[in-house]
Amino acid sequence: MTKSNSDHIKIVETPTITDTKQPNRRQAIKTLAATTTLAAVASTTPLFGRYGQAQSAEPIKIGFQVHRTGIGAAYGRWYNRTTEAAVKKINDEGGINGREVQIVAEDDGTDPKRGAEVVEKLATQHGCDIAFGTLFSHVVIGSAPRAGELKIPYFVVSEGHHVASGMLNRYTLQPGITDVKSQVQAMAPFVNSTLGKKVTMIYPDFAFGHDHRDYFSAAVEAQGGKVVAKIAIPPTESSFTKYFPKIPRDTEVIYHVMVGPAVLTFVKEMGEFFGNSRPEIFGFIDSLEAVDLASPGLEFLEGTYFWEGNPRYAQANQSDFDKAYRAAVGVDKNGASISDSKDVSTYAHMFGCWETLHIVKAGMEASGYAGAGDRAKLIEAVEAMNSMPHSYANPQGAKEFNGKTHQTFGHQYITRVENGRLVLAHTTSIADTYYPDEVDYTTQSF
Amino acid sequence: MELVPYLILGLLEGLVTAAVLSLMALGLSLVFGVMRVVNVAHGEFFMVGAVLAWQIASLFEGHPAWGFLAALLVAPPLTACIAVAANQLVLKRIEYDPERTIVATIGLLYIIQQVTLMTYGPDARPVEAPFNQRLSIPLVEWTESGLSLYWPWGLGTTTYKLAVIMAAVMLLTGIWILMTRTRSGLLMRATQLDRETAQAFGIPVGRVYATVFGLGAALAALAGVLIVPIQQAHYLMGHDPLLLSFIVVIIGGLGSLPGTVVAALLIGISDGMISVFFSPTLAKIIATLGVAFVLIFMPQGLFGKRGL
Numbered sequence: 237m238t239k240s241n242s243d244h245i246k247i248v249e250t251p252t253i254t255d256t257k258q259p260n261r262r263q264a265i266k267t268l269a270a271t272t273t274l275a276a277v278a279s280t281t282p283l284f285g286r287y288g289q290a291q292s293a294e295p296i297k298i299g300f301q302v303h304r305t306g307i308g309a310a311y312g313r314w315y316n317r318t319t320e321a322a323v324k325k326i327n328d329e330g331g332i333n334g335r336e337v338q339i340v341a342e343d344d345g346t347d348p349k350r351g352a353e354v355v356e357k358l359a360t361q362h363g364c365d366i367a368f369g370t371l372f373s374h375v376v377i378g379s380a381p382r383a384g385e386l387k388i389p390y391f392v393v394s395e396g397h398h399v400a401s402g403m404l405n406r407y408t409l410q411p412g413i414t415d416v417k418s419q420v421q422a423m424a425p426f427v428n429s430t431l432g433k434k435v436t437m438i439y440p441d442f443a444f445g446h447d448h449r450d451y452f453s454a455a456v457e458a459q460g461g462k463v464v465a466k467i468a469i470p471p472t473e474s475s476f477t478k479y480f481p482k483i484p485r486d487t488e489v490i491y492h493v494m495v496g497p498a499v500l501t502f503v504k505e506m507g508e509f510f511g512n513s514r515p516e517i518f519g520f521i522d523s524l525e526a527v528d529l530a531s532p533g534l535e536f537l538e539g540t541y542f543w544e545g546n547p548r549y550a551q552a553n554q555s556d557f558d559k560a561y562r563a564a565v566g567v568d569k570n571g572a573s574i575s576d577s578k579d580v581s582t583y584a585h586m587f588g589c590w591e592t593l594h595i596v597k598a599g600m601e602a603s604g605y606a607g608a609g610d611r612a613k614l615i616e617a618v619e620a621m622n623s624m625p626h627s628y629a630n631p632q633g634a635k636e637f638n639g640k641t642h643q644t645f646g647h648q649y650i651t652r653v654e655n656g657r658l659v660l661a662h663t664t665s666i667a668d669t670y671y672p673d674e675v676d677y678t679t680q681s682f
Numbered sequence: 683m684e685l686v687p688y689l690i691l692g693l694l695e696g697l698v699t700a701a702v703l704s705l706m707a708l709g710l711s712l713v714f715g716v717m718r719v720v721n722v723a724h725g726e727f728f729m730v731g732a733v734l735a736w737q738i739a740s741l742f743e744g745h746p747a748w749g750f751l752a753a754l755l756v757a758p759p760l761t762a763c764i765a766v767a768a769n770q771l772v773l774k775r776i777e778y779d780p781e782r783t784i785v786a787t788i789g790l791l792y793i794i795q796q797v798t799l800m801t802y803g804p805d806a807r808p809v810e811a812p813f814n815q816r817l818s819i820p821l822v823e824w825t826e827s828g829l830s831l832y833w834p835w836g837l838g839t840t841t842y843k844l845a846v847i848m849a850a851v852m853l854l855t856g857i858w859i860l861m862t863r864t865r866s867g868l869l870m871r872a873t874q875l876d877r878e879t880a881q882a883f884g885i886p887v888g889r890v891y892a893t894v895f896g897l898g899a900a901l902a903a904l905a906g907v908l909i910v911p912i913q914q915a916h917y918l919m920g921h922d923p924l925l926l927s928f929i930v931v932i933i934g935g936l937g938s939l940p941g942t943v944v945a946a947l948l949i950g951i952s953d954g955m956i957s958v959f960f961s962p963t964l965a966k967i968i969a970t971l972g973v974a975f976v977l978i979f980m981p982q983g984l985f986g987k988r989g990l
Contacts, residue, residue, distance in 0.1 A: 310806075313805075473962070478962060481688055498806060498916075500806065500808055509836045509838070532810050533814070
């Protein structure tokens with residue numbers, strides 16, 4: 237997998253000292269002549285004319301903070317592919333403001349400390365216009381303050397509630413993926429009415445899991461249900477059976493969400509623990525992102541439910557937008573790579589990269605973005621956005637962006653495992669996911 | 683869950699941990715005992731065993747048992763070859779100097795880990811168990827109609843987990859026979875007791891060192907192959923078992939075979955029990971505290987000999 241990643245990514249080298257030495261007269265004339273010829277060709281050939289109206293031929297550099305290694309590697313691989321596909325589409329359609337878009341990817345090792353360094357490297361060393369693409373919440377929380385200090389717009393694709401909670405700053409935005417608080421709030425009524433009132437929660441012991449714990453418990457209690465146990469598991473854990481005896485006997489529903497390289501072990505051991513007397517099970521697909529649902533040991537999941545940000549399997553009512561987006565990223569109707577059916581995507585999350593990049597494009601075009609000096613204008617342009625219709629740029633569904641909290645809201649999907657496939661059982665409305673604003677970032681100065 | 687099923691589950695989980703841990707710690711202990719090398723890269727041999735098992739098993743179609751069997755036979759010797767090469771290229775050149783070998787094996791740790799990352803990638807790879815039936819464990823209780831069996835919720839294990847425990851017992855017995863009943867065991871013990879005298883008696887100490895380092899790595903790799911159908915192969919998986927192995931070896935007494943086994947049982951089962959009853963973090967805290975106390979009150983470990 238590392239091989240295919242390295243094939244895809246263009247690391248932009250910073251110019252060496254020899255590049256910047258003063259050109260002599262002859263070179264200058266030569267360059268001038270070449271430029272004139274190019275300009276002449278550009279006006280006649282469509283290929284060059286693509287970026288013809290640009291004031292500057294410099295590409296727009298998007299710094300991509302990617303989890304290529306560490307516990308987020310599977311997500312990183314697919315965030316990378318989605319980003320590549322989105323950039324290809326944007327460039328094929330003429331770039332942003334007529335300028336080519338270039339991705340500068342840097343691995344953060346899914347590590348918060350390294351994350352802050354990566355943001356700094358992207359901003360100062362590579363001279364990127366924006367930073368983008370972080371998923372894991374602890375890396376976002378570790379990196380966002382540095383992005384604020386460096387005054388570089390930081391577009392995260394994380395799901396964490398930390399953006400909308402007011403914990404971060406005006407430079408951090410999450411316009412392409414909904415947050416955990418809105419997701420779990422929309423799930424609670426379904427869990428309570430369809431599956432049961434007494435819920436045991438199993439979640440990873442870091443910021444993302446704590447969002448689940450806090451907001452789902454509150455939402456379930458508001459519905460008249462009860463969380464009977466909360467079981468936190470470190471995201472680096474590799475063996476899980478020892479945690480399961482803490483599940484109280486009167487549990488009606490297991491609510492599970494897990495991340496990290498051992499998610500398959502987690503779900504398998506849960507199946508082994510229950511044998512054939514399992515309670516109802518509702519999981520966030522994070523517990524099985526990038527994992528083949530046909531893996532041995534997962535048979536017990538038949539009939540259980542999952543939240544999905546975007547349904548992995550092409551559904552009966554699949555939109556043309558999803559069809560086109562799937563093809564562009566290279567994902568088949570089962571949610572796996574077209575070239576390798578064992579390489580299952582992180583389909584429920586990665587659309588966020590695609591949608592965020594299209595929002596960045598729209599923002600840069602609305603603000604007439606020309607360079608780093610216009611970063612504040614870009615943020616203001618994105619803050620001014622609200623309704624985003626279901627489209628090829630938003631293949632997951634319509635969204636409502638809240639410029640004050642920097643957070644987007646959208647439909648959530650609940651699927652059921654039927655014959656080893658995830659089949660859509662319920663789609664929430666956008667209104668189901670609303671909660672009162674907790675911050676107004678637009679009142680902060682730049 | 684009531685108390686008894688809790689205890690049984692904790693015990694079973696603890697025994698699986700102890701089985702894997704004792705194999706791994708035994709390798710570490712052998713290498714230290716004979717060579718006086720603190721092998722910080724030991725966890726990486728465990729990881730290499732698991733990753734190779736995935737690689738080998740994925741070559742086989744059909745019943746998962748064939749792939750697993752091949753992995754069991756091929757991965758440990760292959761890992762031993764890597765270890766022997768490291769011994770010849772690195773450890774021998776720095777003359778097994780205690781301080782320098784620690785630094786060298788730290789370097790080895792990173793080299794092996796990063797090469798695995800670059801060749802196999804950062805994903806967790808599953809290997810299918812050769813057999814994996816869930817066994818529910820019944821308990822006896824008094825009811826109005828007398829004694830009867832009932833099956834508590836969640837109380838069960840799998841045939842594969844039981845097989846791991848059995849395999850570890852057999853392998854440990856094999857190593858014990860190798861060390862105490864064979865000529866090569868004698869050579870190793872002689873080298874362990876006094877390197878210079880052994881050399882004076884014509885024991886090829888260099889070859890014994892290479893063999894022991896390879897054997898230690900093969901044991902770690904075996905533990906890796908055995909665990910991979912339960913967990914998954916991943917390039918960072920060597921870290922936790924390395925720490926636990928050091929704890930086991932320090933508590934059991936460096937270089938002592940029975941001490942290592944007893945300490946692995948102690949750590950494995952207490953880890954299982956404390957994790958089930960309280961929290962896995964508390965289990966690690968207690969184990970580390972145990973090490974501190976052993977170092978204060980019995981610096982040679984439970985079974986170590988003074989002056990070793």
